[in-house]
Amino acid sequence: MGKISVLDKQTAELIAAGEVVDRPASVAKELIENAIDAGATAVTVEIQRGGILYMRVTDNGSGFLREDVPTAFLRHATSKIHAQDDLDTIHTLGFRGEALAAIAAVSRVELTTRTAEELAGARYRIEGGEEIGLEDAGCPEGTTIVMRDLFYNTPARMKFLKKDISEANAVSAVVDRQALSHPEVAFTFIRDGKTTLRTPGDGKLMSAIYQVCGREFAGSMLPISHELGGIWLNGFVCKPTACRPNRNLQYFYINGRLVKSRTMMAALEQAYKNAAMVGKFPACVLHMHIPYQTVDVNVHPAKMEVRFSDEKRIFDAVYYGTKSAIAAGDVRPQMQLGGEKTERTTWSNPKERMPQRTAVRAYQQMLPTVPQAPARPDADIFLSDVGQRAVQTNVWNPALDIEAGEEPAAAPIQASRPAESIPADPAATAEEAPAPPDGAFPSADADAVPAEEAAAPADIVPAPADMQPAEQAPIQLEEPPQPIRVIGEAFHTYILVEQGEELILLDKHAAHERILYEELKKEEEPRQQLLLTPEPVRLSREEYAAIMENIPLLRKAGYDVDDFGGSSVMVRALPLVLSGTDVKSLMAELAGGFMEQRRTALPQRLDWLYHSVACRAAVKAGNLSGPEELESLARRVLSGKDIMYCPHGRPVAIRLTRKELEKQFGRIQ
Known part of the structure; x- marks a missing residue:
């Protein structure tokens, strides 16, 4: 008898489900993407115990036809693509036809749905991949999916889940990212009975940023709108002074899809070089719209990784767009000089720049007062007998360093380049964008x-001398x-x-x-x-x-x-x-x-x-x-x-x- 056999359906389903569903957050991501693809303008996500015990996703999208409901839970069943050629122009968030089958294989699922054409809705129940029943139900237009007891039939997977609060935080992060990806959709997130997020769904990205990231974060952002050879980039990047100690608030979207792109990340951080402090990383919410055939999203079942047909053009679009936004938002911060608040000044005209001697005088007024140090001795005194006497030096007076030509690190005497100096098209200037790094990024370790x-x-x-036996060691006083x-x-x-x-x-x-x-x-x-x-x-x-x-x-x-x-x-x-x-x-x-x-x-x-x-x-x-x-x-x-x-x-x-x-x-x- 041969050693190779075909796995039974249940085992195969559980293995395949592991590629798509590994925690409650991945379930939330798949269900929200389905709702957006269905044309929903309002999505509600509710969880209990981190989404392990209970998760509900409700939308007002187009819904399922009654006869399509059982088919939707079969593997590789989808309405979004129909042939091989469709893979070259994927415009929906989902397309693999795996999500519902994977979720149903490891949990208890109940789906209630109705289309606008139908008078009655349908309620469908499936547990562990086994159909329980399909019946009529009264419900509004749209779809509600309730998932209970995630991994109830795979205890080995349960032990890899984190605490409820950690899983809930992961689901919350998924909702945040999806809310930023589609500001035209009103999102509501309910966590253990408490509403923690509600976006207006007014189509304004700044409104979504305000609700997700807070007022202070939203107030530190600069708008970006840039076009380069058919690539459109819009969104917001932070001011150089608002860079953060980590990359947690970098959001990149390609045609409305959240992605992880080292190319876009490298271009963003390269644009902030010499503008942000060392060890700080820019925050952003960037939406890029490119022709569908120039990006491959069918790389991994999670659909987070993508490949571009022209990485250099993507890098240039992000780099030049970000540089333009930084230059356009180059506003001098307010500061106190002699008790009076200076005006906020935008350097839009090079002729209007502050004279350098005025800036130097302002810097000298900001220098801290230090005790009067003894006069510096003659700099030519280098003693020949270095072993007998130390060279007498004085380093306490900062003014001496300024006179010696050392430029103070914080001296605000050089205005940044005006917005007009950043070309909209890199071809219009001899300056080339830096080449994307080979996967290497600056380390956050400032030490x-x-x-x-x-x-x-x-x-x-x-080091101490070798110890003698205790009974023979003479008593010595510590030097x-x-x-x-x-x-x-x-x-x-x-x-x-x-x-x-x-x-x-x-x-x-x-x-x-x-x-x-x-x-x-x-x-x-x-x-x-x-x-x-x-x-x-x-x-x-x-x-x-x-x-x-x-x-x-x-x-x-x-x-x-x-x-x-x-x-x-x-x-x-x-x-x-x-x-x-x-x-x-x-x-x-x-x-x-x-x-x-x-x-x-x-x-x-x-x-x-x-x-x-x-x-x-x-x-x-x-x-x-x-x-x-x-x-x-x-x-x-x-x-x-x-x-x-x-x-x-x-x-x-x-x-x-x-x-x-x-x-x-x-x-x-």
């Missing part, structure tokens, strides 16, 4: 360091640490310290971060700073869910955050070391971190939270520090407490012995 720095020796405390002398600061980042026969370089940010991290971990009761006025923060629905899920951890770290309803949280207190921090950006950063850490255990998540507090509160590299601050940091690091690495694993200090230095100068062999 990455070069390999040379990471390999530098960090042990600044001598006090050798006195230190802070020489100065290099590059506003590294503290130069002389200790005994060694010259030590300390990374002030890494050192301070480690000190704060250890202090936070040792606190039994976190020290808090109450806000003068509790501050409400509106988040995206995914961010809100991530914050609410981690409220106990936030309180352990010193935050006081409560639910404020409507995807908003109320922040009442921050860790003491974060006093004065911008609360809105902090909450968005924490939410993004929690979403990335959702698979880690609670102790590791709390440890990450301590890291984030310490990193934010630590003195920043590149910022000027006073002599007292440098002295305090150096003494705390070199006091014998073995602070050798920052929480990210980078070395805190490297050392150079006097002997090594004299070898470099040829004083000894």
